[in-house]
Amino acid sequence: MNRRVLLKSRPVGVPQKEHFEIVETPVPTAREGEFVVRNAFLAVEPAMRGWVNAVGNYSEPVGIGEVMRSFAAGEIVESRHPDYSVGEQVMGMFGWQDHAVSDGRSVVRRVARDPDLPLSTSLGVLGLNGITAYFGLLEVAPPKSGEAVVVSTAAGAVGSCVGQIAKIMGCRAVGIAGGQPKVALCRDVFGFDAAIDYKADGDLGRALKDACPAGIDVYFDNTSGPISDAVLGQLNVGARVAICGTASVASWDPVPLGPRVERHLLVKRARMQGFLVLDYSRRYGEAIDQLSRWVKDGRIAYREEYLDGIEAAPDAIAGLYRGENLGRRLIRLS
């Protein structure tokens, strides 16, 4: 049978366990021009909140009764598609289910078998997380050697990669994360020069000054909110801010208030720019090639954590927002 996680009702804010249900249907078969993937890993990520909320986003929200949209990685077990063969590994938008049918358009990338780069990495450091870090840092907020680069949610799949690319570029990398285990990850595993626990350090401004005595040149923003306000106050002239996510803001309806940024940006001749990794889709190969080399050379470390079995899926997004994960969260199917 094919177990599938359906969206049962539409949440406001973070989707909880009760917004999903698991159903079983027969394993699908491929028609002409299609293939069937047996998923080995399902992704769980903060952006999924937006995919199920009713308010406008990049794409239409997941419909009630539909399989939860998600990235997944697996092996092709049946194919009637000329370009895809049984046994090939692929990563794509296959949804929270054991088996998915695709005509190829939902594929993000093929994944070569390489003992050093397991299939799961295609959903993390060698997937959209790594690619997001790569283009967000190097194209949207390019750092120069010697500059100070600050990233929020620094222990996360994107943030940890941003910090390590910053180090490769010769920068001082400073991470902001919540809780000592994440701060320790940043320092000890990901090699940040400094990591700040925003939950423990009451005065984030002070902690940032200590960590970046010469000011902040690049900020990779995954949070918005008071964390970003503290960072923006310490930008250097010519600073660049890449806006990647707004994890710390519970709701944008209505738009919450914060300190106006115009004066900072003006006096510092600084730039804030939002970006969406999908806009770089034609260049994913370039990022994956470079990131793969860095991972193989040991210059980029990554952490993954697995929830075993599809039964863990319905509560998995809420868990992310509870901050309970250490490393890229994936659901591992047997």
Next chain:
Amino acid sequence: MNRRVLLKSRPVGVPQKEHFEIVETPVPTAREGEFVVRNAFLAVEPAMRGWVNAVGNYSEPVGIGEVMRSFAAGEIVESRHPDYSVGEQVMGMFGWQDHAVSDGRSVVRRVARDPDLPLSTSLGVLGLNGITAYFGLLEVAPPKSGEAVVVSTAAGAVGSCVGQIAKIMGCRAVGIAGGQPKVALCRDVFGFDAAIDYKADGDLGRALKDACPAGIDVYFDNTSGPISDAVLGQLNVGARVAICGTASVASWDPVPLGPRVERHLLVKRARMQGFLVLDYSRRYGEAIDQLSRWVKDGRIAYREEYLDGIEAAPDAIAGLYRGENLGRRLIRLS
């Protein structure tokens, strides 16, 4: 005698008449390596508020008892400097006074005698106002033909130039200004496709939708505040925002609150960037050459208004903030 306007006391916010005093001293003479300018026009501009306030800005505030810092334009009447000759016209940071001594470092540009381009234009459309519009639009928020460009304080010396450059670039130019006389200037003299009176149009969002039915691609921001909030809500994907000034915000101490911008910038993959025209100082010549051709060709119109006599100076900045000027405000000396 040399009449000079001194800063008498430090204002909080907009400087008023009582913060200045006029004194008379002997006309200065040049030492070796210096020359004396007799000013014909003194500039009055919103940025002067920042130059006299105590809070941090681009440069040190004007000291109490010092001549008010300002741009001015005049003719060299004495020279012991090898590069400057008597009779030459120059524009520079000569201060609110009849005569100024310079060693050349305070000169922004020389002004050739051209009956089509009077000296006063060196303080407006062919001075830092025009140069600000030129680089701010074309370099910081470059528009593509067919796009919608919105500018605030659109009837002003910078805004009117932005709108006209946008038209030259093949864009739809939409101005926001306060009051019918300014709106009429935008439409009838500066050729904006549409002009919105933010004071009369209660629902600025509605007015912007009517003026930009296909959304806003470029915003040249001279105001910050609720005007900018309304514009930011209607940005298109890939929009560019150049932050040039914050005229609508009375004080930045403490930083006022406004709707957070991160979500807009993220969903629209949009960019906000502050800039300072002084950072382009090595390229002023390029801007002046181009702007001069456009003015001579009748493609850029400008308006100047003169306050006669240095006695008008002390109240002139406050008058700008009262919104009483129509056109680039200059003090004309006899």
